[in-house]
Amino acid sequence: MDTRYLQSFIHVAELGSIAEAARRLDLTPAAVAQRVRLLEEEMGMSLIRRSGRTVAPTEAGARILERGRKVLRDIRDLRDDLSDSSDLAGQLRVGGTPTMVLAVLPGLVSRFLGGHPQVDIYLEPGTSSTLFRKVVDGDLDAALLIQPLFELPKSCGWHTMREEPLVLLTPAGMQVDDVHATLEREPFLRYDRGTVGGQLADAYLRQHGIRTRQRCEMDGLDAIAALVERGIGVSLVPAWVAARGSQLAVRRWPLPHRSTKRVVGMIWTRTSARTRLVHSFLELVKDWRPEE
Incomplete structure (x- = not known):
């Protein structure tokens, strides 16, 4: 079996789109579709079904999806295990939230x-x-x-990089004498309650009986800050690390009462075959400071 066919099928099944899978794999949609067809011919069964522009795994495709992921992981781990070089080599796969990708990862990866x-x-x-x-x-x-x-599984390690208290975010020129009164008076841009920070903000508002004039609810702290700068509203958000070069005219006001802090950090799997790579990257993370 050509693992490239399996990789293409997994991307298509997970993303629900041949076009999106092609973009992730840096291939043409036709090339991805051909790979999936060749895998189906080799397996002797249909693995995906199409519905308009979206696709989904068939029952047979769903059965091999998880095993296919494991096969690709095992092959990647095997390559790293066979490396006898004393120097660090191989591939390290690192994820990051949008804030981390913009403000933290560029310096660390470099x-x-x-x-x-x-x-x-x-x-x-x-x-x-x-x-x-x-x-x-x-x-x-x-x-x-x-x-x-919630409590992290024991199979994972964790390092805290920073703790972020909630702050009132306003245009730079707005004068605030009473944070709670400002939250009730001004149009409110709510941080998405599907996020940890949004849940913490919602808990604070409820705890102190603050009724807001909600204008929108959205994810993306930089997007919220851009709206606040234009005077579209105020927001209650964690004191996040802004991307380098970000010079939005906004101001952060501390809250009059203690709030639960959002915790930012690095998580890793202890069972990775690339433990040396992970620990080397972790050392840089431990030395990271917001001014980088």
Whole structure:
């Protein structure tokens, strides 16, 4: 079996789109479709079904999906195990939330590759929940994300990079004498309650009986900050690390009462065959400071 066919099928099944799978694999949609067809011919069964522009695995495809992921992981691990070089080499797969990709990972990856030129780093952006699951499943070696509000499995390691209290975000020119009154008076841009930070903000509002004039609910702290800068509303968000070069005219106001902090850090799987790579990257993460 050509593992490239299996890889293409897994991407199509997970993404639900041949076009999106082609984009991720840097191939044409026709090439991806051909790979899936060749795999189906080799397996002697249909693996995906099409419905308009979307695709989904058939019952047979769903059965081999998880085993296919494991096969690809085992092959990747085998290549790393066979490397007898004393220098760090191989591929390190690292995930990051949008904030981490913009503000933190560029500096870390640059320093890591500068010290270990034989290492290939694959970067995958995503939400904290998606990246967490991929680390647990072994699809990623590590990820920089928001610590979940539940206990982490013992198969994973964790390093806290920073703790972020909630702050009131306003246009730079707005004067605030009472944070709670401002939250009730001004149009409110709610941070998505599907995120950890959004849940913490919602809990604070409920705890203190603050009724907001909600204008929208959205994910993306940089997007919220851009709206706040234009005077479209105020927001209650974690004190996140802004990307280098970001010069939005906004101001962060501390809250009058203590709030639960959002915890940002690195998670990794302890069972990775690339333990040396992970630990070397972790050393850089431990030395990271927000001003990088």
